[in-house]
Amino acid sequence: MCVDGPAGSGKSTFAAALVAHLTDGGTGAAVLHLDDLYAGWSGLDGDLAPRLSAQVLEPLRRGRSGRYQRYDWPGERFADWVDVPVLPVLVVEGCGAGREDVAVDATLLVWVEAPADLRLDRGLERDGAAMRPQWERWMRDEQSHFARERTAERADIRLDAYGRMVG
Numbered sequence: 001m002c003v004d005g006p007a008g009s010g011k012s013t014f015a016a017a018l019v020a021h022l023t024d025g026g027t028g029a030a031v032l033h034l035d036d037l038y039a040g041w042s043g044l045d046g047d048l049a050p051r052l053s054a055q056v057l058e059p060l061r062r063g064r065s066g067r068y069q070r071y072d073w074p075g076e077r078f079a080d081w082v083d084v085p086v087l088p089v090l091v092v093e094g095c096g097a098g099r100e101d102v103a104v105d106a107t108l109l110v111w112v113e114a115p116a117d118l119r120l121d122r123g124l125e126r127d128g129a130a131m132r133p134q135w136e137r138w139m140r141d142e143q144s145h146f147a148r149e150r151t152a153e154r155a156d157i158r159l160d161a162y163g164r165m166v167g
Helices: 011-024 048-061 116-127 129-149
Strands: 002-004 029-033 066-072 077-084 089-093 109-112 157-159
Touching: 002 011, 011 029, 011 089, 011 109, 048 066, 048 077, 116 129
Parallel strands: 002 089, 002 109, 029 089, 109 157
Antiparallel strands: 066 077
């Protein structure tokens, strides 16, 4: 399953609630946050999809655990390795999770959206006001990415910033 949408829209919150619900119901589930896989602020495109596929998705397709190298944002480098167990449900969450070459294996694509000003406020609250230039660049990059990938149009379910269905 993929949970995609612009930064600050509520994807992580939705993914965490979904995994908690599945786990409480007895279904093994985990979230893979793409924030751990981006190569920094310019990592939305580039080698994200090939690394995700090679390190996580391909092994899982073969019934083996995946393993990816986590990006250390303050250190601006890839750091420790994180194992991804074989479970009934893996939720890939983050901007770009629903890109066509990743979502091809997804059973469900969820799009979460929110107004740009709310998303920027949420991001700056989390990361600090000094990160405004990075956030503004990321928001431009993701706008181009989503237009090219047509992610929102391909989504099976669309939610707003508060988890409500969008028509």
